[in-house]
Amino acid sequence: MTEEEAAELAQLERRANKLFSGRVEFLLSAPQLKFLPEPTVPEIAFAGRSNVGKSSLLNALTGRKKIARASVTPGRTQELNFFEVGEPTLFRLVDMPGYGFAKAPVKVVEKWKNLVKTYLRGRQVLVRNLVLVDSRHGLKDVDREMMKMLDEAAVGYRVVLTKADKIKASELAKTVEAVEAEAKKHVAAYPQIHVTSSEKGMGIGELRAALLRDAGV
Numbered sequence: 001m002t003e004e005e006a007a008e009l010a011q012l013e014r015r016a017n018k019l020f021s022g023r024v025e026f027l028l029s030a031p032q033l034k035f036l037p038e039p040t041v042p043e044i045a046f047a048g049r050s051n052v053g054k055s056s057l058l059n060a061l062t063g064r065k066k067i068a069r070a071s072v073t074p075g076r077t078q079e080l081n082f083f084e085v086g087e088p089t090l091f092r093l094v095d096m097p098g099y100g101f102a103k104a105p106v107k108v109v110e111k112w113k114n115l116v117k118t119y120l121r122g123r124q125v126l127v128r129n130l131v132l133v134d135s136r137h138g139l140k141d142v143d144r145e146m147m148k149m150l151d152e153a154a155v156g157y158r159v160v161l162t163k164a165d166k167i168k169a170s171e172l173a174k175t176v177e178a179v180e181a182e183a184k185k186h187v188a189a190y191p192q193i194h195v196t197s198s199e200k201g202m203g204i205g206e207l208r209a210a211l212l213r214d215a216g217v
């Protein structure tokens with residue numbers, strides 16, 4: 001990276017930090033597609049297995065303690081939750097229901113697939129997706145299914161490792177390498193992945209800056 005590029009990135013990060021610490025507001029929950037908000041601004045959606053740390057990451061990004069509910073009961077949310085960022089609203093963050101919950105009844109899984117697939121394929125303002133993956137576990141088949149679904153829907157996505165504080169640096173490096181190698185094989189995935197810890201604030205500034213770029217603001 002040249003000095004100029006580094007300065008530009010630092011400036012973007014400062015702008016992103018300021019924006020995320022400003023107005024971030026819950027807009028609505030959509031249990032069905034007919035409840036989606038008007039497609040007036042770009043949207044960035046968050047996906048991941050139940051308990052991956054999605055609510056915690058949303059809270060860390062927005063600097064709030066509980067804008068999104070962090071839960072101890074996996075697989076609870078079955079709606080798309082919309083949060084607005086900026087005043088006036090510049091873009092939205094969309095919390096998608098967690099997947100891969102082993103005890104979920106077939107009907108719940110079907111409902112999830114239907115809602116998520118249709119949203120991903122049909123939402124014109126959806127500019128980016130984040131696929132969250134637990135650093136300790138790496139990619140699971142359910143994540144690969146999600147990535148395939150995004151490839152097919154032609155929605156570009158970033159793979160984000162969560163809970164990086166929970167494993168040793170050497171283990172983390174191995175996981176990063178393995179996940180990046182796999183991401184390169186997916187047409188819609190960014191080749192570089194993000195490493196984060198909501199608990200320690202690791203990778204949060206960089207991810208905020210990336211989201212600003214994605215939203216084109």
Ligand SMILES: Nc1nc2c(ncn2[C@@H]2O[C@H](COP(=O)(O)OP(=O)(O)OP(=O)(O)O)[C@@H](O)[C@H]2O)c(=O)[nH]1
Pocket residue numbers: 048049050051052053054055056057069070071072073074075076077097098162163164165166196197198199200
């Ligand atoms: N050590 C550590 N723990 C984390 C981190 N992020 C989340 N956790 C913990 O992991 C558990 C699950 O986190 P959530 O943020 O509720 O996960 P979720 O993906 O929103 O879960 P669902 O609501 O089931 O979809 C909680 O006990 C969090 O405190 C992190 O960066 N580091």
